[in-house]
Amino acid sequence: MALFNRTPRAPLEYTRTLWMRSWVTGVLVFLYAPLVVLMIFSFNDSKRNVVWRGFTTKYYEKALSNDTLVEALINSLTIAAFATLASLVIGAMAAIMLWRFRFPFKGAVDGTISLPIIVPEICLGVAMLIFFAWIEWPNDLIWPLNLGAITIAHITFCFPFVTMVVRSRLASFNKEEEEAAKDLGASEWQAFRDVLLPHMRPSLVAGALLAFTLSLDDFVITFFTSGPDTITFPVKVYSMVRFSVTPEVNAASTLLIILTVVLTAVALRLQGTKNLAVSH
Amino acid sequence: MAEQDWQADKKAFWAVSATPLLWTLLFFLVPMSFVWLYSFGSNVGLTDIEFSGTLDNYKRAIQWLYLSIFVKSFGVAALVTVICLIIGFPVAMALTFATEKWRPWLLLGIMLPFWTNLLIRTYALMIMLGSNGYANRTMGWFWDSASWMKSLVGLQPLPAWEPIQLLYNNTAVVLGLVYVHLPFMVLPLYSALDRLDKSLIEASLDLGAGHLRTLLRIVVPLAMPGIIAGIMITLIPALGAYLTPDLMGGTESQMIANVIERQFKRANDWPFGAALSFLLIYAMFILIAVQSIKPKKRGEAA
Numbered sequence: 001m002a003l004f005n006r007t008p009r010a011p012l013e014y015t016r017t018l019w020m021r022s023w024v025t026g027v028l029v030f031l032y033a034p035l036v037v038l039m040i041f042s043f044n045d046s047k048r049n050v051v052w053r054g055f056t057t058k059y060y061e062k063a064l065s066n067d068t069l070v071e072a073l074i075n076s077l078t079i080a081a082f083a084t085l086a087s088l089v090i091g092a093m094a095a096i097m098l099w100r101f102r103f104p105f106k107g108a109v110d111g112t113i114s115l116p117i118i119v120p121e122i123c124l125g126v127a128m129l130i131f132f133a134w135i136e137w138p139n140d141l142i143w144p145l146n147l148g149a150i151t152i153a154h155i156t157f158c159f160p161f162v163t164m165v166v167r168s169r170l171a172s173f174n175k176e177e178e179e180a181a182k183d184l185g186a187s188e189w190q191a192f193r194d195v196l197l198p199h200m201r202p203s204l205v206a207g208a209l210l211a212f213t214l215s216l217d218d219f220v221i222t223f224f225t226s227g228p229d230t231i232t233f234p235v236k237v238y239s240m241v242r243f244s245v246t247p248e249v250n251a252a253s254t255l256l257i258i259l260t261v262v263l264t265a266v267a268l269r270l271q272g273t274k275n276l277a278v279s280h
Numbered sequence: 281m282a283e284q285d286w287q288a289d290k291k292a293f294w295a296v297s298a299t300p301l302l303w304t305l306l307f308f309l310v311p312m313s314f315v316w317l318y319s320f321g322s323n324v325g326l327t328d329i330e331f332s333g334t335l336d337n338y339k340r341a342i343q344w345l346y347l348s349i350f351v352k353s354f355g356v357a358a359l360v361t362v363i364c365l366i367i368g369f370p371v372a373m374a375l376t377f378a379t380e381k382w383r384p385w386l387l388l389g390i391m392l393p394f395w396t397n398l399l400i401r402t403y404a405l406m407i408m409l410g411s412n413g414y415a416n417r418t419m420g421w422f423w424d425s426a427s428w429m430k431s432l433v434g435l436q437p438l439p440a441w442e443p444i445q446l447l448y449n450n451t452a453v454v455l456g457l458v459y460v461h462l463p464f465m466v467l468p469l470y471s472a473l474d475r476l477d478k479s480l481i482e483a484s485l486d487l488g489a490g491h492l493r494t495l496l497r498i499v500v501p502l503a504m505p506g507i508i509a510g511i512m513i514t515l516i517p518a519l520g521a522y523l524t525p526d527l528m529g530g531t532e533s534q535m536i537a538n539v540i541e542r543q544f545k546r547a548n549d550w551p552f553g554a555a556l557s558f559l560l561i562y563a564m565f566i567l568i569a570v571q572s573i574k575p576k577k578r579g580e581a582a
């Protein structure tokens with residue numbers, strides 16, 4: 001074990017210094033302690049959060065039998081699924097466009113496509129509110145069509161992230177491979193499907209994970225886009241946190257944290273831990 | 281290899297370009313231009329807005345009441361960024377110099393909270409900081425221990441521990457923003473440090489510079505693009521943050537995003553809210569412009 005390794009420290013082995021280790025440990029404690037406490041106390045048999053009164057799963061039962069909460073979660077997952085799918089297609093297309101072609105006003109187009117990444121959420125939320133009010137988007141559609149406005153808003157801010165990730169992957173593509181395929185008789189589409197797409201795959205997985213997380217995470221834009229009757233998980237949790245703190249929120253939050261961890265594990269399985277940094 | 285001219289293969293170009301271009305135009309540029317137009321409008325009656333081309337909204341926005349909130353938001357965001365930089369730099373160093381075996385796990389450790397829902401993270405921090413939360417209880421425990429130690433050596437014990445108000449003030453907002461933005465800072469720092477040629481550090485150490493001097497004279501200048509990227513990537517979302525100041529701040533700790541929200545949801549003054557939104561967007565543009573000028577100057581000097 002590294003901890004008991006007594007070989008002298010080489011100059012660059014900063015991670016073996018005590019202060020560095022305590023610093024990193026401190027930061028990890030800072031990042032995780034609140035989440036761990038939240039998860040542990042979701043099993044606490046007490047209305048007030050901090051004193052342990054015995055193990056219970058009753059708040060999970062409460063959360064899962066809370067219809068609006070479950071509906072909100074299903075809405076969020078549905079929106080995230082549609083937004084991810086659309087963002088993946090649009091984002092990959094934009095990445096290919098910017099990587100492959102030279103066209104007039106390319107700089108302006110490039111800038112505009114990445115703009116939703118830097119425009120503050122609140123401004124984008126406000127823009128969506130005004131836009132959907134202006135075109136008089138109907139509020140009373142049946143499920144899942146009533147999620148349309150939110151899904152559109154989510155695609156708008158998710159796909160530029162996919163473009164960013166895919167584009168950095170495309171930079172390492174050797175165009176000669178594609179040309180070789182075409183020389184050997186592949187059509188444009190075949191060359192795309194059999195040569196370019198496999199090369200893009202890790203970035204598509206990373207992009208999908210990123211889009212899904214961003215969509216599931218979003219509160220502000222949804223807050224402005226949702227009609228009076230459509231509610232998503234973050235919006236529901238927000239009103240629960242805001243107006244009545246109940247241990248149900250801990251239980252629901254724990255479920256979502258577990259979902260995040262599972263999704264991350266799946267993504268890591270699919271693309272390996274080495275590519276982790278790509279997905280930020 | 282050179283990019284292909286779009287006219288050489290118009291069909292392929294439009295096949296990949298039509299959807300993203302149309303989407304950006306329809307669902308990003310058009311909504312943004314509505315906000316822009318609204319910022320020059322005025323309320324007529326209860327729900328109608330007239331595009332009168334007035335500058336009144338901007339005049340109102342640069343009154344001291346709102347300008348001070350802008351200045352304060354910027355101050356809070358800058359403070360958060362500095363704290364994130366100080367906390368995050370050693371973590372990025374640790375990531376860079378970690379062994380092959382540990383690095384992915386350390387990276388995952390930093391990334392996982394970043395993937396966790398922002399609202400849940402904010403809520404979790406609120407539980408910790410509440411007047412009955414663990415932060416207060418830990419401090420109370422230290423206080424009581426100190427009190428016990430004092431009485432042990434025959435001094436007056438300290439007065440009983442009073443829980444301190446950790447939530448609903450400016451400190452809570454700063455702490456909350458640091459908590460949620462820290463991964464934003466660590467990742468660009470790490471990717472810059474990782475690309476750094478480590479033999480330069482070794483050379484510096486071999487030539488007799490100490491670790492601190494090597495850090496300040498070699499590592500920091502070489503990692504500067506990453507540091508600037510980290511600063512931007514933390515400063516911009518922190519400046520526009522809504523949720524953390526809303527939930528963790530008191531009435532005194534509202535930031536600019538909270539004021540914008542109030543104009544739209546409660547005050548129902550959309551034109552004024554639109555003007556504030558665009559001032560925030562202009563502030564972002566200025567930040568980005570300033571950042572993109574700097575490296576050029578550097579290049580000229582070198």
